[in-house]
Amino acid sequence: MLAPTPAVGRPVHEVGVALERVGNFGANPGDLTMYVYPPARLAPRPAVVVALHGCTQSAQVYADNSDLTTLADRHGFLVVFAGTTTANNLNRCFNWFQPLDNQRGQGEAASIRQMVAHADSAYGGDPSRTYVTGLSAGGAMTSVMLATYPEVFQAGAVIAGLPYNCTKDTGPFTCMSPGVDRTPADWAKRVRDAFPSYTGAWPRVAVWHGDQDPTVAPKNADELRDQWTAVHGLDQTPDRTSTIGPDRTRREEYPAGDGSVAVQVNKVPGIGHGTPVDPGTGPEQCGRTGTANFIQSICSSYWITDFFGLGGQSACSPPADASPEHSPQPSHCAAAARLHVPGAARQQLACLPELTTAGTVTSGHTDPADRPGLTPAGLPTPRGVPGIQIDGYFPDTSATNTHHGWQHDAQFVIPPARPLERRPGDLRLSRDAQAVRQRPCDR
Numbered sequence: 001m002l003a004p005t006p007a008v009g010r011p012v013h014e015v016g017v018a019l020e021r022v023g024n025f026g027a028n029p030g031d032l033t034m035y036v037y038p039p040a041r042l043a044p045r046p047a048v049v050v051a052l053h054g055c056t057q058s059a060q061v062y063a064d065n066s067d068l069t070t071l072a073d074r075h076g077f078l079v080v081f082a083g084t085t086t087a088n089n090l091n092r093c094f095n096w097f098q099p100l101d102n103q104r105g106q107g108e109a110a111s112i113r114q115m116v117a118h119a120d121s122a123y124g125g126d127p128s129r130t131y132v133t134g135l136s137a138g139g140a141m142t143s144v145m146l147a148t149y150p151e152v153f154q155a156g157a158v159i160a161g162l163p164y165n166c167t168k169d170t171g172p173f174t175c176m177s178p179g180v181d182r183t184p185a186d187w188a189k190r191v192r193d194a195f196p197s198y199t200g201a202w203p204r205v206a207v208w209h210g211d212q213d214p215t216v217a218p219k220n221a222d223e224l225r226d227q228w229t230a231v232h233g234l235d236q237t238p239d240r241t242s243t244i245g246p247d248r249t250r251r252e253e254y255p256a257g258d259g260s261v262a263v264q265v266n267k268v269p270g271i272g273h274g275t276p277v278d279p280g281t282g283p284e285q286c287g288r289t290g291t292a293n294f295i296q297s298i299c300s301s302y303w304i305t306d307f308f309g310l311g312g313q314s315a316c317s318p319p320a321d322a323s324p325e326h327s328p329q330p331s332h333c334a335a336a337a338r339l340h341v342p343g344a345a346r347q348q349l350a351c352l353p354e355l356t357t358a359g360t361v362t363s364g365h366t367d368p369a370d371r372p373g374l375t376p377a378g379l380p381t382p383r384g385v386p387g388i389q390i391d392g393y394f395p396d397t398s399a400t401n402t403h404h405g406w407q408h409d410a411q412f413v414i415p416p417a418r419p420l421e422r423r424p425g426d427l428r429l430s431r432d433a434q435a436v437r438q439r440p441c442d443r
Contacts, residue, residue, distance in 0.1 A: 017063040019081060022122075026114030030095075030107045033083040034115045035059045037069045038123060043076030047310050048116060048125040050080045052134030052141050054160075054275075054293055055093040059083035062135070065294040066275055067286035071305045078123050080115050084108070096140035097172040102165065104148040104195055108141070113149050131308045133157040135275045135293065136216065143224070146203045147194040155204040157304040160213055160273055162220045163227040165190040179219035184236060187227035202231050206264040206307045208300050210271035218267070225265050229254050232262040245298035246278060264307060268297050276300040 019035040049072070053062035059081035063069055072079050084094055094101075094108055101107035112132075119125040132153050134142040139161020146156045147164040163182075166175035168190060174180065192198075205228040209221035229236050238252035247269055254263040268276050274295040277287020286299040305311045 016060055017069045019060060019063055022115075022118060025118035026111070028111045028114060030101055030109070030111035031085075031088060032108055032111040032115075033059065033085070034118070035063070035081040035083060036119065036123065037063060037072055037079040037081065039069070039073045039076060039078075041073070041076055042078060042123070045124055045126040047077040047129035047131065047308070048080060048119045048123075049077055049305075049308065049310070050082060050112060050116060050130075050132040050145070052082055052094055052112075052132070052138030053084075053092075054134070054136035054138050055089075055091045057092065057135075057138075057293070061291060062138075062275075065277065065288045065291050066135075066301050067277065067288070067299070068133075068301050068305075070286055071301055071311070075305065075310050077129075077310050078119055078125055080119050082112055082115060093137035094134075094141035096137055096144055096162070097167040097175075102141075102144045102148070102167075109144050109148050112141075112145055113152060116152055127152075129154060129308075129310075131155050131157075131310075133159065133304055134161065135159045136161065136273065139216075146205060147191040150195060150198055150202055151200055153203045155206070155308050157206040157208060157300075157307060158224055159208040159275055159300060160210065160216050161207075161224070162216060163187050163190070163223045164194065166223075176215065176220075177217040179217040179223060181219070182223065182226070184226040184230035187223065188230035191227060191231050202228075202262075204260065204262050204264075204307070206266065206304060208266045208268065208276065208304070210268045210273060210276070210295070210297075212271060213273045215273035221265055221267060225252070225254070225263060228263045232256060234262060238265075244303065245284070247297045249276075249298050261307070266300075266303070268300075271295045271297050 022034040025034050063081050132142050132145045139158040142156045142158045143164040207221050207224045211218050234254050240253040242251045250267045252265040253261045256262040274293035276297040277294050278285045278299040284302050286301050289296050
């Protein structure tokens with residue numbers, strides 16, 4: 001993680017993932033590089049996932065082998081791959097152990113925060129759905145970001161990493177192995193001291209660690225658990241245990257009072273130091289081996305995406321926890337996929353177990369003169385019944401481009417009991433559907 005490790009070469013496949021380099025994303029006090037992977041079907045107001053590579057690696061290597069980009073293609077979120085260089089650290093490690101880089105408002109931590117702000121402004125990212133994950137030094141830097149910017153990140157996943165600010169009074173190599181045993185209260189205080197005035201909700205945290213890791217001792221997974229359960233005011237006894245994946249990874253879950261999983265620990269059996277991957281074409285498979293520190297076992301990116309709440313069902317399927325008598329049937333979604341918001345360049349469809357939006361509405365994001373012909377607001381919609389919502393998104397034609405390229409000008413909410421065929425005057429369904437360039441539910 002700090003010491004020299006086997007060099008990470010190019011992936012074994014010939015063509016790497018196409019990343020966009022962002023040259024100017026802020027003051028960049030940590031002198032990092034920013035790359036973005038926007039999937040072809042980027043969702044409107046997409047979630048943003050920040051990915052941090054390990055030592056000797058690069059943003060490109062992590063993109064090529066972790067397969068976060070495949071999950072982004074599937075679910076429409078934006079991935080920001082941060083990178084560091086030998087000018088910052090001879091082994092291309094993020095400087096998780098340096099006070100100039102692991103504190104709020106300075107160094108590498110501030111640079112990563114600026115990347116998120118740029119993703120929101122330039123790509124329309126949703127600030128309420130921002131996440132971070134990383135391997136090894138990138139995993140330790142994930143801990144840094146969760147502690148120093150808890151208002152930015154809703155959740156994070158630390159892979160083969162360490163608790164925040166272990167190096168406050170201990171050298172980094174000792175923190176890595178054999179690891180340091182501190183009380184949960186001590187660990188939690190280090191997090192709270194990173195942003196003393198913060199009073200909001202703390203990020204949810206998933207921990208991933210190989211149980212044979214010789215570089216960052218597996219003990220660190222337990223110390224991370226102690227740190228973040230204490231931050232959330234929980235004890236260190238899991239409420240639920242289970243096994244997942246083809247290798248029977250051992251999972252512990254520590255729920256918050258509202259039932260959400262505040263802390264999750266995944267101990268991967270029989271692997272050393274690296275990101276767990278499971279190459280293949282199955283729905284729970286991902287990643288590539290053949291490059292150092294990507295280890296055949298379980299597709300961690302799949303499960304991490306699920307922990308972030310970004311995996312879920314297809315937008316054309318009813319929620320998994322909706323009871324049959326209160327769920328739109330899949331056929332309704334299939335039919336609704338043929339309906340289009342007039343003139344929309346992109347649209348998004350969702351089956352909802354309970355409608356709450358009142359009729360067809362304009363969002364107020366734009367002057368109606370910019371987008372004539374919208375259905376007026378105020379059409380009645382039943383409440384408390386299942387339904388289908390279609391959101392239309394249009395290129396921003398305003399002079400100021402205040403919405404970063406997209407405007408959300410119309411919502412169509414259609415109860416499944418209502419005939420889906422177009423009738424005269426019925427919700428202005430598109431007469432020129434062929435002009436719609438992206439239809440996420442047509443996959």
